Amino acid sequence: xxxxxxxxxxxxxxxxxxxxxxxxxxxxxxxxxxxxxxxxxxxxxxxxxxxxxxxxxxxxxxxxxxxxxxxxxxxxxxxxxxxxxxxxxxxxxxxxxxxxxxxxxxxxxxxxxxxxxxxxxxxxxxxxxxxxxxxxxxxxxxxxxxxxxxxxxxxxxxxxxxxxxxxxxxxxxxxxxxxxxxxxxxxxxxxxxxxxxxxxxxxxxxxxxxxxxxxxxxxxxxxxxxxxxxxxxxxxxxxxxxxxxxxxxxxxxxxxxxxxxxxxxxxxxxxxxxxxxxxxxxxxxxxxxxxxxxxxxxxxxxxxxxxxxxxxxxxxxxxxxxxxxxxxxxxxxxxxxx
Amino acid sequence: xxxxxxxxxxxxxxxxxxxxxxxxxxxxxxxxxxxxxxxxxxxxxxxxxxxxxxxxxxxxxxxxxxxxxxxxxxxxxxxxxxxxxxxxxxxxxxxxxxxxxxxxxxxxxxxxxxxxxxxxxxxxxxxxxxxxxxxxxxxxxxxxxxxxxxxxxxxxxxxxxxxxxxxxxxxxxxxxxxxxxxxxxxxxxxxxxxxxxxxxxxxxxxxxxxxxxxxxxxxxxxxxxxxxxxxxxxxxxxxxxxxxxxxxxxxxxxxxxxxxxxxxxxxxxxxxxxxxxxxxxxxxxxxxxxxxxxxxxxxxxxxxxxxxxxxxxxxxxxxxxxxxxxxxxxxxxxxxxx
Numbered sequence: 108x109x110x111x112x113x114x115x116x117x118x119x120x121x122x123x124x125x126x127x128x129x130x131x132x133x134x135x136x137x138x139x140x141x142x143x144x145x146x147x148x149x150x151x152x153x154x155x156x157x158x159x160x161x162x163x164x165x166x167x168x169x170x171x172x173x174x175x176x177x178x179x180x181x182x183x184x185x186x187x188x189x190x191x192x193x194x195x196x197x198x199x200x201x202x203x204x205x206x207x208x209x210x211x212x213x214x215x216x217x218x219x220x221x222x223x224x225x226x227x228x229x230x231x232x233x234x235x236x237x238x239x240x241x242x243x244x245x246x247x248x249x250x251x252x253x254x255x256x257x258x259x260x261x262x263x264x265x266x267x268x269x270x271x272x273x274x275x276x277x278x279x280x281x282x283x284x285x286x287x288x289x290x291x292x293x294x295x296x297x298x299x300x301x302x303x304x305x306x307x308x309x310x311x312x313x314x315x316x317x318x319x320x321x322x323x324x325x326x327x328x329x330x331x332x333x334x335x336x337x338x339x340x341x342x343x344x345x346x347x348x349x350x351x352x353x354x355x356x357x358x359x360x361x362x363x364x365x366x367x368x369x370x371x372x373x374x375x376x377x378x379x380x381x382x383x384x385x386x387x388x389x390x391x392x393x394x395x396x397x398x399x400x401x402x403x404x405x406x407x408x409x410x411x412x413x414x415x416x417x418x419x420x421x422x423x424x425x426x427x428x429x430x431x432x433x434x435x436x437x438x439x440x441x442x443x444x445x
Numbered sequence: 446x447x448x449x450x451x452x453x454x455x456x457x458x459x460x461x462x463x464x465x466x467x468x469x470x471x472x473x474x475x476x477x478x479x480x481x482x483x484x485x486x487x488x489x490x491x492x493x494x495x496x497x498x499x500x501x502x503x504x505x506x507x508x509x510x511x512x513x514x515x516x517x518x519x520x521x522x523x524x525x526x527x528x529x530x531x532x533x534x535x536x537x538x539x540x541x542x543x544x545x546x547x548x549x550x551x552x553x554x555x556x557x558x559x560x561x562x563x564x565x566x567x568x569x570x571x572x573x574x575x576x577x578x579x580x581x582x583x584x585x586x587x588x589x590x591x592x593x594x595x596x597x598x599x600x601x602x603x604x605x606x607x608x609x610x611x612x613x614x615x616x617x618x619x620x621x622x623x624x625x626x627x628x629x630x631x632x633x634x635x636x637x638x639x640x641x642x643x644x645x646x647x648x649x650x651x652x653x654x655x656x657x658x659x660x661x662x663x664x665x666x667x668x669x670x671x672x673x674x675x676x677x678x679x680x681x682x683x684x685x686x687x688x689x690x691x692x693x694x695x696x697x698x699x700x701x702x703x704x705x706x707x708x709x710x711x712x713x714x715x716x717x718x719x720x721x722x723x724x725x726x727x728x729x730x731x732x733x734x735x736x737x738x739x740x741x742x743x744x745x746x747x748x749x750x751x752x753x754x755x756x757x758x759x760x761x762x763x764x765x766x767x768x769x770x771x772x773x774x775x776x777x778x779x780x781x782x783x
Contacts, residue, residue: 298680326691361713361717
C-alpha cells in the first residue's frame, strides 16, 4: 500500500520480478486484500502481464487492513497501526514465513517498524540506509543516507562495517575500500566527529582510504584509489542524495534549452536513474528490509525485489552478524597492529 | 602569489578587470615585486593586453617577499610569514590604503589573516564563506561553504543575516528569502542544531522560508517559493559545493560517450562554471576579503575583482555592521511579533 503510485506500481513491480526470478521464488503482496486482489486481476488482463497468469500460484495476498500514510509520524504509526502492511509484512519475516521485505512507503515508519519487529543486531543503536551512487567509475555505496542525523564517531565506524558487507555481498567487491566524507583529504580536516572517526577507522582493520571529498563522489575515486564505500552521517548523506537525484534533470533541462536531444540525453544518463538501482537496504536490522523510493515505478520495485533476493541468497544478514560480532576482537587486533 | 596558476593568472585577471572597470579604480598587485613586475611586462607585450599599456599608472606593485604555500597551516602561515602577500595586502586595507582584497591563495590562511588584520564585526565568532550556486531559477547564495565546520544554531542565524546583506547588495534582491538546509521540509526534520536554528530563524524577523532540501538547491526554489539564501554549516556546505563543481563535468562526460557534442554542451552549461561567478566574499570580517578558487583563470580573477568593487560600492561591509548591530533590537521585535 506504500508509495506514491501504490498499489498499482507495487503490484506491477512484483509481476515484473516474478517474470525474471526463477520459479523457486514467490511473492506475498501485503495490503488491503480486496484492493490488492482487484489490482492484480486488472494487471493480469493487461497484455503486458497476461503471460504471467500461469504464475498466479507464486503470489499470495496477505490482508493488512491498516494503511500508514506518508504524513504519519513513524512512532505513532507503528504503535497505532499494528495491522498495517508494514507491520504485517515484517512480522511474516520475523515469524519465518518470508525471507525479505520490500516497501515504497513511509521511510521513517519502515525504519521504526523494522527495528521493532526484526530488532537490531547487538551492539547497534540504529540501522543505516545504504544507497548506491552512480559514478564515473563503479557505483559507490553511501551510508548513512538519512536514518541517523546526529551520529557519534563509533556509529560512523559501524556504518563502514555495514557498508563493507553490502559491497561484498550485493556488489561483489573484494576487500572494499572505505572513504570518510570530509572537506579535505588531510586527517585533521572535518568536523569534530569526522576527525575522531578518521582515527577509529584507521585502527579498525578495514581497508580505509582516509578522507574523501564531495568531488570524489561523482568520480568514484580519490587520489588514493577507487572508492567502494563512502561513510557519512545521515544528515549529510541525505542532503547529497537528494541533491544528486535532482541534478541530472536540472542539467538535462539546461542542455535541452540549447537544442540538444532530450530523449538521447535521458537514455545516455540512464545509469543515473535511481530506479535502475532498486531499493536501499536498511542495514543493521536482523533481517532484510529494503527501502524503495516513494516515487518508485514498477521497474524500480522489480529491482528492489531483486536486491532483496540477492541479500537473501548471499546471506547478507548473517554476514552482518558475523562482521559485527568479530568487531570486538578485530577492533582490538586492528588497534594493536596500527 | 596565491593560486595554482599564479602569478600569471592573477596579474592577467587584474588587467582584464582594469579594462572593464572605469578609470577611478586602481589595482595593487601584492607579491614578490620582481616576479610580479616581470609578469606584468610580459603580459603587456602580449597583443591581448597591449592596449592597456596606457593604463599602467592605475597599477601599483607592492612588495611582499614571503609566500604562503597551499600546504601551509593557516595559523603558522599568518604568524610566521608577516611579509606575505596575504598579510601585506590585507594590511593595506586596514590602514586605509585600499578598499578590498582578492586572493586565490590558501583559503584557510586568507580566513585567518582576514580575522587577524581586518578583525570581525562584533558579536561574530567566525566569518562565513558565501558561495553563489547556479540554479534552474536565479542564483542562490549558500553559506557557510567551508569556514565553520562545527556550528551552533546561533551561528546559523548569523549566516542568514550575512547572507541577506550579500543577496541585497551583490545580487540586488529585495527582502531575500532564507531557507535552512535540512532533510525534510517539516520543522522537526534535521539534526539537533538545525532544529534549534529553525526555531530561532522563525523568530528572527528575517524572510524565513523554513527548511529546504538537497533537491531544492538545483531548482532554486522549494514548495514555499523561490530561494535567495541557503543556510548550512560549513561541513555540509563544502561537501555540496565540491560535489556540485564535479558533477557537470561528470555528466558531460557521460553524454559525450553517447556522441553528444561536448563543445556545445560546455557552452550550454557555461552558467555552471564557477569562474563566471568570481570570488566568494568572506562575510563578517570588517572589510572586503574575496576568496577566489585556487584554480582561478584570469577570467575568474577578473570576476572576483568585480565582486570586490561591487561590495565596496554598495558599502556592503557597513551594511553588515548595521544588520548585525540591529540584531539585538530586531531579534527582540521579531520574537515579540512572532
